[in-house]
Amino acid sequence: MPVPFETLIPYGIMIAMFGVSGAGLAKIKHMQSGGKRSRHSVDQWDRQMMDRDRRLTGYLRGQTDNTAAPAGFELNNPWRVEKRFS
Structure with missing residues (x-):
């Protein structure tokens, strides 16, 4: 018994929205890094x-x-530096 294609439309929309939001976040992170790759495990130095x-x-x-x-x-x-006294 085949599955009607109308039942798969919400899943396709959800997958598309996850892809669009992931690509958008990756682009924003790339732009914030000045066009360079993002850094991982950054220490205090x-x-x-x-x-x-x-x-x-x-x-x-x-x-x-x-x-x-x-x-x-x-x-x-x-x-x-905090100001303790005015």
């Missing part, structure tokens, strides 16, 4: 260097060959 690269270039994975830091970088401190 890598996070620190990636944050430094972000502050220098504006991209999390961006790197520059400029020997001098851009203007204002000397005041661009990644450490957050």
Whole structure:
């Protein structure tokens, strides 16, 4: 006894939506990495260097060959200091 094709339409829609959302998330991750492959098992040192690269270039994975830091970088401190007293 054959299965009517109308019963398979919801499964096809679900599979298509999983594929579209997976491809979209992969593209967004690729764009956030500046066109480079995403990194896995990033330790504290890598996070620190990636944050430094972000502050220098504006991209999390961006790197520059400029020997001098851009203007204002000397005041661009990644450490957050709380104000206890006004």
